[in-house]
């Protein structure tokens with residue numbers, strides 16, 4: 001059932017976004033540039049949020065901040081206990 005709510009979210013966000021893109025395309029070359037920029041920005045934000053959900057698979061060392069596997073008891077880099 002998560003797929004249905006996800007689709008609804010895409011429609012709620014995507015509907016107005018498509019309308020804004022349509023208005024931008026009516027504006028001419030400047031609008032096309034802005035529309036392309038917004039499209040790239042949206043893709044960058046999506047890829048960034050995707051890596052954020054992956055980050056809990058590592059745990060940062062409290063002493064040096066280096067990413068370590070959660071199973072490790074000591075830091076891979078500075079050997080401090082995590």
Ligand SMILES: [Zn+2]
Pocket residue numbers: 061062063064065066075076077078079080
């Ligand atoms: Zn460390």
